Amino acid sequence: MNFSEPPPSRRRHFLIGNTRIVLLTGFGGLLLMLAFAGFDGVRALRQIQTQNDRIREEFLLRTRVLERIRADLYVSGTYVRDYLLEPESGKAEGHRDKLLETRKDMQEALAQYRALLSKQEARPFEVLTRELADYWNLVQPVLQWSAMQRQHAGYTFLRDELFPRRTAMLRIAGQIGSINESQLDQGKVQMQATFARVRRGLTVATGLTIVLGILLVFFSIRRMMNLETKAVDHYNEILQARAELKRLSARLVAAQEDERRSISRELHDEVGQALTGVLVEMANLSTLIRNRDLDGVTAKADEIKKLLESSISVVRNMALLLRPSMLDDLGLLPALQWQAREVAKRTGIRVRIAAEQVSEDLPEEHKTCVYRVVQEALHNSVRHSGARNVKVTVRQEERRLLLRIEDDGAGFDAQQERGLGLVGMGERVSYLGGKFLIDSAAGRGTTLSVELPLQPSAAWEVVETQ
Secondary structure (H helix, E strand, O other): OOOOOOOHHHHHHHHHHHHHHHHHHHHHHHHHHHHHHHHHHHHHHHHHHHHHHHHHHHHHHHHHHHHHHHHHHHHHHHHHHHHHHOOOHHHHHHHHHHHHHHHHHHHHHHHHHHHOOOHHHHHHHHHHHHHHHHHHHHHHHHOOOOHHHHHHHHHHHHHHHHHHHHHHHHHHHHHHHHHHHHHHHHHHHHHHHHHHHHHHHHHHHHHHHHHHHHHHHHHHHHHHHHHHHHHHHHHHHHHHHHHHHHHHHHHHHHHHHHHHHHHHHHHHHHHHHHHHHHHHHHHHHHHHHHOOOHHHHHHHHHHHHHHHHHHHHHHHHHHHHHOOHHHHHOOHHHHHHHHHHHHHHHHOOEEEEEEEOOOOOOOHHHHHHHHHHHHHHHHHHHHHHOOOEEEEEEEEOOOEEEEEEEEOOOOOOOOOOOOHHHHHHHHHHHHOOOEEEEEEOOOOOEEEEEEEEOOOOOOOOOOOOO
16 A cells, blocks of 8 residues: 555645746746837837938938038029129129138038038049039139120130039039938838838737737636636535535434444343343342252352353443453553454454554554554454454554554455445544555455554554464
8 A cells, every 4th residue: 555645735736836837937928028029119119210310310411511512503603604794893893702602601511511421422522522623713713804804705604614514513413412312212221121120020029929828828728627627526526525424424323323222232131131130039049048048048149140240241341342441551452452352252253463563652542543443344344244364463653653454355345335334434544634545346355554644752662463
């Protein structure tokens, strides 16, 4: 028999603890994934917004500066034209001063745009810078012309030199503007790539979250269904236990009444009749004494003595069956040995008691439990099994007391046939926190195993009894 199996409550607490760990880990991981996805999404949106604002601001700034260069270039041509075609010297000088201011503003705009250059704009911008330098080098001598020179050569200069060069420079400025717009488009492509990356990340995080959520839902549903099934099973077990308790209570009451009836019958049939016989014989003895029949008095006294001895023996046996005094006076092993001798004397069954390291300092409830279990087992062997040999083994260990009762009787189906005696034995053992096992089958005898928990004892008395 295996007495070291962990109790169901420990296994149940272990399973509940593992379930809590799984649920807490799962839901905690789900919340962390949701939080990570949310924070990462917010961070990515902020990054996209910042990048978009930066690209837009740079584009607008470059566009404004480039438009400023274009405007200055276009206005400069107008001022040169007005300067060359103006006959009055005063007004011509005014156009010349405005042209110089425009040139200064253009130089500032070029310096500002140079700070905003990208790699794609560097080459066209250098070409534009050289063309503008040539343009101003071309215009610079004209500014020193006299009124006569302006009148004779001004129109030709405008037609052949200034306007074609200004158109070429405006075309270069247009190329730079196109590059600036292409950079804006490239920024849009970068933003779309960033957005696609963020979308992929959010899609993966959302997919993992959904998968984990589905797994947790299925696990929780399955666990709840199992708990519901166990709750229903426990409820049914409680109902069965209540019904069994009612039946057991009724059987206990009936057993109590049977025991009282048996004691009453024993007292009436054995003790009562014996005492009645004593009274009758006492009356006869009184008659013999009055008649002075000494021989008859002696014989009658002997008969009365035998009747009294028989009555005393019956009362002693009844008292020992109810509570053997030797269990209190001499201990467990002598009481078991007396019980074995009485059963062997009455029935002829060979009963053998084997004890290993059994201390006489056992608790009273343990000794009583062992005695009653052995008593009931021997009673069942005599009445039901037809056994010829019974072996009772008692062994004490550091933390438990083991009892084993084996017979070679007919046996029975332990799952289907369980009388009040077996139920009573199981209740006694369970009350002390022990284990009660039955191993029996038809044709191969019966073995009862009992384990009772003990507190460790300092000294044990070693007894071997056959």
